[in-house]
Amino acid sequence: MSPQFFLRKSRSFLILTFTLSICFLTMVYSYGQTALKIYGQVINQYGPVGNVVVKVDNTVFHTVTDQSGYYYIFDVPPGNYKLSCHFGEIQVTTGDYVVVGDGPAVRRDIYFEKNIINIAPIYVEAVPQAEVLESGFEVKVYPVRRKGINEIKELLHEIPGLNLMISPATSEIFISTGGIRPEGVNVLVDGRKINSLLTGRADLSQIPLNAIKSIEYYSPGLTSNASEGGLGGTVNIVTVDNRNQDFLHVSFSRGDYDLENYEAGFGFIRPDLGNIKITWENGFSRNDYKYTDLFGRSRVRENAYCRYEKYYISYSNIILGNYISVSGFGYSGHSGVPGQTIMPSKEAQSIKETISIGSELSRKFSNIHRIGIMLSYLKRDTEYNDTSMFIPYDNKYIEKEASLTLRGNLSASRKLNIDLKACFTSGFLKGIDHIRPLYSLGEVKREVYKLYGGARYHRDIGKVSFSTGISQAWDFIDGTSYPSMSATATVTCKNLTLSS
Numbered sequence: 001m002s003p004q005f006f007l008r009k010s011r012s013f014l015i016l017t018f019t020l021s022i023c024f025l026t027m028v029y030s031y032g033q034t035a036l037k038i039y040g041q042v043i044n045q046y047g048p049v050g051n052v053v054v055k056v057d058n059t060v061f062h063t064v065t066d067q068s069g070y071y072y073i074f075d076v077p078p079g080n081y082k083l084s085c086h087f088g089e090i091q092v093t094t095g096d097y098v099v100v101g102d103g104p105a106v107r108r109d110i111y112f113e114k115n116i117i118n119i120a121p122i123y124v125e126a127v128p129q130a131e132v133l134e135s136g137f138e139v140k141v142y143p144v145r146r147k148g149i150n151e152i153k154e155l156l157h158e159i160p161g162l163n164l165m166i167s168p169a170t171s172e173i174f175i176s177t178g179g180i181r182p183e184g185v186n187v188l189v190d191g192r193k194i195n196s197l198l199t200g201r202a203d204l205s206q207i208p209l210n211a212i213k214s215i216e217y218y219s220p221g222l223t224s225n226a227s228e229g230g231l232g233g234t235v236n237i238v239t240v241d242n243r244n245q246d247f248l249h250v251s252f253s254r255g256d257y258d259l260e261n262y263e264a265g266f267g268f269i270r271p272d273l274g275n276i277k278i279t280w281e282n283g284f285s286r287n288d289y290k291y292t293d294l295f296g297r298s299r300v301r302e303n304a305y306c307r308y309e310k311y312y313i314s315y316s317n318i319i320l321g322n323y324i325s326v327s328g329f330g331y332s333g334h335s336g337v338p339g340q341t342i343m344p345s346k347e348a349q350s351i352k353e354t355i356s357i358g359s360e361l362s363r364k365f366s367n368i369h370r371i372g373i374m375l376s377y378l379k380r381d382t383e384y385n386d387t388s389m390f391i392p393y394d395n396k397y398i399e400k401e402a403s404l405t406l407r408g409n410l411s412a413s414r415k416l417n418i419d420l421k422a423c424f425t426s427g428f429l430k431g432i433d434h435i436r437p438l439y440s441l442g443e444v445k446r447e448v449y450k451l452y453g454g455a456r457y458h459r460d461i462g463k464v465s466f467s468t469g470i471s472q473a474w475d476f477i478d479g480t481s482y483p484s485m486s487a488t489a490t491v492t493c494k495n496l497t498l499s500s
Contacts, residue, residue, distance in 0.1 A: 007333050015334050037076040037100050040108040041069045041183070042085065048181055053086035054110070057093060073096075076100050077268050105442075109183070109200075126266065159217055162235070171285070173205040180232030188236040188499055190327050192358045192376040197399045197429045197444075204237075206331035210279045211239045211312035239314060239327055260284045265312075274317025274324075281310040301336060301348075308333035321363060323372075328357030348386040357377050369417070374405040393434075400428040415459055420454040 042049045048069025056076055063069045078101050084093040098108055103228060153173050156162055159410070165174040165182060174182035183200030188195060195202045218234040223390035250264045265279030284307045314327035331354040355378070362372030378401045386393040403425040411419045473500040 011048065034073055036105040037074060038073040038081075038083075038098060038106050038108060040110060041065075041181070042071065042110045043069055043181060043184065049087065051087070055084045055086065057082045057084050081110065083110065109477070141369040143313060152204055152212070153206060155209075155212065155215065156204070159215060161217065161233075171205050171308075172203045174201050174203065174236060175232075177232040182232075186234040187230035188234065189329065189356060190239055190325075190358060191236065191374065191475045192356060192378070193379060193401075194354075194356055196380065197401060197427055198382070198397050198431075206308075206310065206333070206352075207237060207329060208279045208281050208310040208312040209261060210281070211277070211314075211329060212237055214238045239312065239329075274315055277314045279310075279312045280306075283308050304336040306335045323362045325362070326357070328355065330355045348384075351381075351383040351385070353381045369409040369411045370407075371408040372409065375403070375406075377402045394432075395434075396432045398430040398432075400430075402426050416456055417456045419452075419454045419456075421450070423452070424448070425450070 012295070029216070042052045042054065042065050046066075048067070050065050050069060052065045052069075052071075054065060054071045054073070056073060056333055059081070061073050061076050062073050062241065063073050080097040080099055082093055084091065098106055100106060109400040127293060153166060154165055156164055156173070156175065161177055163176045165176060166172070168273070175185050176182050177185055178357055180268070182202070183195075185202075186202065188200035189207065207372040216236040216238060242265070260283065262282040265277070267275070267277035279458045284305070286305050288302050288304065309332045311330040312328070314325070316323070316325040316327075318324070333352045335350045335352075336348070356376075358374065358376035360372060360374045362368055362370055379397040381396070382399075383394070383396040403423060405421060405423040407421045408419075427444075427448075431442060449492075
C-alpha cells in the first residue's frame with residue numbers, strides 16, 4: 001500500500017476521533033446540568049446575610065447562602081412551596097407561597113430580621129417627587145456643582161449618606177445606603193425607575209454627566225411604606241432644566257491607562273420652540289481587572305478595555321396652558337470584562353445597551369392644583385461572550401418595562417392637600433444561554449396595578465409650624481393585592497424640628 005493511503009487513513013482517524021471526543025464532552029457536560037428553580041438573596045437591615053439555611057418546606061431541597069447572601073435551589077418539581085430560613089437559633093417561614101413551574105427559575109429576595117421574614121418583589125416602584133412633598137414629607141435636593149467635576153461619581157461623593165460601589169475596569173457605579181445593598185436603592189431619572197429587572201441594581205455610569213441638573217435623595221423612612229421605595233431609600237436624578245439659558249460646550253481629556261473622553265452638547269430656548277437640550281459623551285479606557293470564574297478560581301484580565309457612548313435629549317414647553325416634557329438617555333458600551341466566565345479568554349467581552357425615555361403632560365386648574373399623565377419606557381440588553389473548550393459561549397438578557405401613570409392633586413383649602421394616583425406597569429425579562437439552556441432564565445412577565453391616595457394638613461400657629469400626612473396604597477401584582485400604609489407628623493419651632 002502507498003504512503004498516501006496510510007496518510008489518508010490517519011487523517012480520517014484523527015478527524016473521527018476529534019469529532020467523537022467533542023460529542024462525548026458535550027454529552028457529559030449536558031448530562032451534568034441541573035435545572036435552577038428558585039434563587040435570590042437574603043438581606044437584613046445591615047445588608048446581605050451569609051450562612052443562612054434556606055429550605056423548601058416539606059421537601060428535601062435546601063441550600064446555604066454565600067457571603068453575598070445569594071442562594072440557589074435546583075431541581076424542585078412544579079408546585080406551591082413556602083421557604084423557611086434557619087439562622088442560629090432563629091427559624092422562620094414565609095407567609096406567601098413560591099410558585100414553581102416547568103418554565104424558568106423564580107427569583108425571591110428575602111428580607112430577614114429577628115422573627116420577621118418577608119418575600120420582597122424584585123419589581124419596585126417609587127413615588128414621584130410631587131407626591132412625597134404633598135404628603136408631608138421632605139426631600140434633600142443637591143444642586144450640581146459644575147466646576148471641577150469630571151465624573152458622576154464625584155457628584156455622588158458629595159451627597160451625605162450615599163456609599164458608592166465602583167468597578168475599576170467596567171466603570172460601573174452603584175449606590176448603597178446604610179449597609180443596604182444596591183438592589184435595595186431605587187434610582188430614578190426624572191421620576192422614571194432605571195433599576196435592572198435582572199439584578200435590581202442601577203448603573204449610574206450610563207447617565208451623561210452634563211445632562212444632570214440636580215440630585216434628590218429620599219431617605220429610607222420617607223419611601224419604604226406606602227410610597228413603596230427601596231429599603232435603602234430613593235435617588236432621583238433631575239435632568240430637565242427649564243432655565244432661560246443657552247449654552248454650548250465641547251471638551252476633551254486624556255489620562256493614564258489610555259483614558260480618553262470626549263464631550264459635546266448644546267441647549268437653547270426659544271418662545272416658539274421651547275427648551276431643547278442635547279448632550280453626547282464618548283470614552284475609552286484600559287485597566288487590569290480581578291474576577292472569579294465559575295470554578296471559584298481568581299483570575300486577572302490584563303488591559304481590559306471599556307468603551308462607551310452616551311446620549312441625552314430633552315424638550316419642554318408650555319402649549320395652550322399645558323406643560324409638556326420629554327426626556328431620555330441612551331447608552332452603548334463594550335467592555336473586555338465578561339460576566340461569569342468558564343475559561344479565561346482574550347476574546348471575552350460584555351456588551352450593554354440601554355435606552356430610557358419618558359414624557360409628561362400636566363395642566364393646572366382653578367380648584368385642582370394639578371392633573372397629569374406620565375409615560376415611561378425602559379429597554380436594556382446585556383450580552384456576555386466567551387469561549388469554553390472551543391465552544392462559543394453567548395449569554396444574553398433582554399429587559400423591557402413600560403408604565404402609564406395618571407396623577408391628580410386637589411387643594412381643598414390652603415391647609416389641606418389631597419393627592420391621588422393610578423399606575424400600570426408592565427415588565428418583561430428574558431434570558432438566553434446557548435451553551436447551557438437549562439441555566440437560562442427564560443421569560444418572566446409581570447403586570448402591576450397601583451392605586452395610591454394621600455392627604456396632608458399643614459398649619460402655622462405663631463412661630464410653630466405643624467404638618468401631618470397619611471397615605472394608603474394598594475398594589476395588584478399578578479392578581480394578588482398588597483396593601484400598605486404610611487403616616488408622618490412634623491412640628492417645627494424656629495430651628496428645631498421634631499418628626500415621626
